[in-house]
Amino acid sequence: SENLPDKDPSMFHKRYLKWMKDLGEGHFGKVTLYLYDPANDRTGEPVAVKALKQEDGNVESWMKEIEILKSLYHSNIVKYKGCCTELGGQVVQLIMEYLPKGSLKDYLPKRKLSMPQCLMFAQQICEGMEYLHSKRYVHRDLAARNVLVDSDNLVKIGDFGLTKYIPEGEIYYRVREHGDSPVFWYAIECLKENKFSFSSDVWSFGVTLYEILTRCDPRKNPPMEMMEEPQGQMTVMVLIKLLERNRRLPCPKDCPPEVKMLMEQCWAADPRQRPTFRSLIEKFEGIPRTSPH
Numbered sequence: 001s002e003n004l005p006d007k008d009p010s011m012f013h014k015r016y017l018k019w020m021k022d023l024g025e026g027h028f029g030k031v032t033l034y035l036y037d038p039a040n041d042r043t044g045e046p047v048a049v050k051a052l053k054q055e056d057g058n059v060e061s062w063m064k065e066i067e068i069l070k071s072l073y074h075s076n077i078v079k080y081k082g083c084c085t086e087l088g089g090q091v092v093q094l095i096m097e098y099l100p101k102g103s104l105k106d107y108l109p110k111r112k113l114s115m116p117q118c119l120m121f122a123q124q125i126c127e128g129m130e131y132l133h134s135k136r137y138v139h140r141d142l143a144a145r146n147v148l149v150d151s152d153n154l155v156k157i158g159d160f161g162l163t164k165y166i167p168e169g170e171i172y173y174r175v176r177e178h179g180d181s182p183v184f185w186y187a188i189e190c191l192k193e194n195k196f197s198f199s200s201d202v203w204s205f206g207v208t209l210y211e212i213l214t215r216c217d218p219r220k221n222p223p224m225e226m227m228e229e230p231q232g233q234m235t236v237m238v239l240i241k242l243l244e245r246n247r248r249l250p251c252p253k254d255c256p257p258e259v260k261m262l263m264e265q266c267w268a269a270d271p272r273q274r275p276t277f278r279s280l281i282e283k284f285e286g287i288p289r290t291s292p293h
């Protein structure tokens with residue numbers, strides 16, 4: 001019958017995965033490029049494989065991450081392809097489509113995109129995030145490093161390592177500790193009270209939009225720009241004080257006024273004042289030439 005285990009396209013056998021190169025370290029996970037080559041003649045397909053990093057990693061949240069990606073179907077979200085079990089089903093690896101152009105951090109500095117192209121990418125990130133929020137998931141780690149480039153006209157959100165479900169009727173997801181957190185992408189209420197919400201994702205989108213507009217220039221990256229003295233030691237407390245004094249990332253010079261306004265609304269101190277991804281999509285649609293034909 002067609003449903004024999006090895007006819008299940010979402011079952012990948014470890015023995016046919018040929019290591020190619022490391023792609024990056026996400027949260028509690030490492031992503032690697034493999035060639036899945038069952039015919040053993042190098043005619044196989046490249047796949048991105050995410051594995052739990054530490055042996056003592058939290059297996060329960062790892063299985064949850066796999067379930068979340070498996071349930072998402074959207075053109076601006078990286079495709080789940082399947083799983084690969086190891087050690088008799090103990091360790092599970094997540095198999096995804098491979099996007100050869102890497103993340104925005106790899107792509108933007110090389111490709112000097114026009115403003116309309118940058119805004120088209122920003123709008124696509126909003127489309128993916130609106131879909132994620134419609135399923136009541138909060139991403140909690142939206143940043144240029146986690147947005148992958150499929151082509152000059154398509155980007156996809158590529159890592160869901162910190163994504164959490166917000167139950168109906170609740171607004172926040174509270175974390176116990178920060179761990180190695182991307183504090184410069186965190187909304188002020190996340191830094192002060194560990195409160196994550198759909199609105200805190202919108203703040204992180206604002207920082208991601210800033211990264212797009214600066215073409216991920218390492219000299220202008222958020223940590224550098226938020227420092228007062230470049231060599232200064234930025235602590236979470238110093239960052240909170242700066243944000244409370246309404247210090248924000250500087251808007252790049254070639255940024256259209258309506259984009260500057262939209263970005264600053266994402267960084268409103270009061271989460272309720274921030275736009276939703278639905279309203280951000282409408283704002284981008286209203287800007288002439290955001291989707292070059």
Ligand SMILES: COc1ccc(-c2cccc3nc(Nc4ccc(N5CCN(C)CC5)cc4)nn23)cc1
Nearest residue numbers: 023024025026031048096097098099100102158159
């Ligand atoms: C946070 O780290 C990652 C790394 C990879 C992924 C991921 C998930 C699902 C699919 C997928 N496709 C690619 N492609 C890719 C291609 C090239 C690179 N390089 C990174 C290092 N550069 C020096 C060269 C390009 C990285 C990722 N990465 N990727 C997600 C998060």
